[in-house]
Amino acid sequence: MTARILIVDDIPANTRLLEAKLAAEYFQVASAREGAEALELARHWQPDLILLDVMMPGMDGFECCRRLKDDPATLHIPVVMVTALGEATERVVGLDAGADDFLSKPVEYTTLMSRVRSLIRLKRMLDEWRARAETVRALGLSAQPLPPPSVSGARVLVVDDWDGEATTIRAALAEEGLTCLRARDGIEAMALAAANPLDLIVVSLGITEEDPLALASGLRAADATHAVPQLLIGDIAERERLQRGFELGANDWLLLPLDPHELRARARNQIRRKLYQDRLRADLGEAIELAVTDPLTGLYNRRYLTRHLQSLMDQSPPPHLALMLIDVDFFKAVNDAHGHAAGDRVLRAVAEVLRANIRAFDTLARYGGEEFVVIMPGAGPDQAAAAAERLRLAVAELPLAPVLGMPGLGMQALGTQALGMPAENTPMAAHPLTVSIGVGVSGQDADTAEELIAVSDGALYAAKRAGRNRVELARDALEADPAA
Numbered sequence: 001m002t003a004r005i006l007i008v009d010d011i012p013a014n015t016r017l018l019e020a021k022l023a024a025e026y027f028q029v030a031s032a033r034e035g036a037e038a039l040e041l042a043r044h045w046q047p048d049l050i051l052l053d054v055m056m057p058g059m060d061g062f063e064c065c066r067r068l069k070d071d072p073a074t075l076h077i078p079v080v081m082v083t084a085l086g087e088a089t090e091r092v093v094g095l096d097a098g099a100d101d102f103l104s105k106p107v108e109y110t111t112l113m114s115r116v117r118s119l120i121r122l123k124r125m126l127d128e129w130r131a132r133a134e135t136v137r138a139l140g141l142s143a144q145p146l147p148p149p150s151v152s153g154a155r156v157l158v159v160d161d162w163d164g165e166a167t168t169i170r171a172a173l174a175e176e177g178l179t180c181l182r183a184r185d186g187i188e189a190m191a192l193a194a195a196n197p198l199d200l201i202v203v204s205l206g207i208t209e210e211d212p213l214a215l216a217s218g219l220r221a222a223d224a225t226h227a228v229p230q231l232l233i234g235d236i237a238e239r240e241r242l243q244r245g246f247e248l249g250a251n252d253w254l255l256l257p258l259d260p261h262e263l264r265a266r267a268r269n270q271i272r273r274k275l276y277q278d279r280l281r282a283d284l285g286e287a288i289e290l291a292v293t294d295p296l297t298g299l300y301n302r303r304y305l306t307r308h309l310q311s312l313m314d315q316s317p318p319p320h321l322a323l324m325l326i327d328v329d330f331f332k333a334v335n336d337a338h339g340h341a342a343g344d345r346v347l348r349a350v351a352e353v354l355r356a357n358i359r360a361f362d363t364l365a366r367y368g369g370e371e372f373v374v375i376m377p378g379a380g381p382d383q384a385a386a387a388a389e390r391l392r393l394a395v396a397e398l399p400l401a402p403v404l405g406m407p408g409l410g411m412q413a414l415g416t417q418a419l420g421m422p423a424e425n426t427p428m429a430a431h432p433l434t435v436s437i438g439v440g441v442s443g444q445d446a447d448t449a450e451e452l453i454a455v456s457d458g459a460l461y462a463a464k465r466a467g468r469n470r471v472e473l474a475r476d477a478l479e480a481d482p483a484a
């Protein structure tokens with residue numbers, strides 16, 4: 001995961017230490033010595049995360065955070081406050097200023113890395129929604145902007161089998177104007193979640209009848225709750241399990257004894273972010289979706305993809321992203337041998353396999369006929385090549401007979417002759433459905449949207465020429481044949 005991280009600290013030795021640790025994990029790092037410089041860098045360099053010292057001469061970390069969160073150009077960037085004090089009251093002031101998380105000095109390495117990765121994952125998701133909303137505006141399809149979301153009235157599910165603690169949690173959240181539901185176990189939680197739209201789930205690690213982490217991941221996987229933020233509550237002695245829960249997808253955690261102010265502030269931050277994401281999603285709207293969606297596969301269409309890629313590539317600074325151009329091998333043969341209805345089912349099945357095997361913040365579109373495109377924000381050549389290889393394998397493993405509507409009879413049974421495949425390129429016996437993939441990377445292979453599509457297309461052509469059912473990188477394709 002490559003990302004930009006801004007470190008703000010008035011003591012250069014602190015900055016250098018963090019810089020070295022983060023650079024070792026291949027993050028791009030910049031630093032600022034004071035608040036005003038940090039605001040300026042945040043606006044123009046657009047980091048993916050800011051590590052912000054609390055105690056600084058002049059503008060302190062709290063004020064700096066407040067200004068970052070007031071500025072539409074920076075409010076979406078997660079801020080982690082780094083404090084020497086670690087006092088509960090300090091944390092509440094920081095959370096009120098809009099901080100997304102806290103680390104105490106000296107910064108503990110494992111905690112730092114897990115929090116950094118989790119917040120960057122979340123930021124990628126929000127970036128993707130922001131970019132999509134932007135594309136929709138560029139297409140002239142945007143609905144009226146909605147008023148800023150209010151936390152009051154949001155619905156929280158508290159999963160806790162201890163009555164005393166649940167009561168304390170409910171009382172604290174009620175003061176924030178939040179509506180609370182209570183579940184004692186996973187089954188009750190699932191039932192309540194299915195019946196009520198939720199904005200936050202609080203899970204106590206003190207639950208004894210079942211594994212609370214399994215419960216939390218179950219909620220993360222369920223349709224009704226997969227996008228709902230999760231807040232874990234646990235004892236300091238359970239620190240490792242909290243960490244584990246965080247890695248499994250929880251959004252934040254809170255230590256006992258429960259500080260009602262901190263609980264409210266953390267709940268508020270999580271809910272705000274969820275509502276922000278909901279709003280960006282609503283911007284896309286159903287009518288808009290129809291205009292930019294391919295009716296056969298339900299994926300984005302070429303028109304959307306082209307504009308979306310354009311607005312991504314126009315960003316300043318230029319983004320890191322990879323583009324895959326995916327083409328179904330011998331698709332004409334499927335149509336010829338089985339008819340167009342079967343061809344359509346094959347395209348839908350391939351679309352489904354691709355959708356299931358990309359990251360939530362990747363964009364997948366049907367580019368034309370039997371061609372698909374995946375845009376991978378933040379991916380370099382190695383990561384994109386590995387992802388493309390995964391997609392290639394996933395398609396090759398697709399059981400084809402049910403897709404073709406011929407139980408027990410796949411393309412294999414027809415032999416390559418009937419499919420009109422050129423004999424020199426295909427084994428005679430079995431031939432599963434496969435794809436060829438060309439991969440281009442922004443910056444390295446191309447600087448504009450058109451170039452990126454062109455070099456990926458060149459790589460796809462090289463993959464086809466080299467025998468199909470393979471991944472080819474634009475970099476390698478260009479090296480092999482500079483004239484192409």
Ligand SMILES: [Mg+2]
Binds near residue numbers: 011054055056
């Ligand atoms: Mg300081």
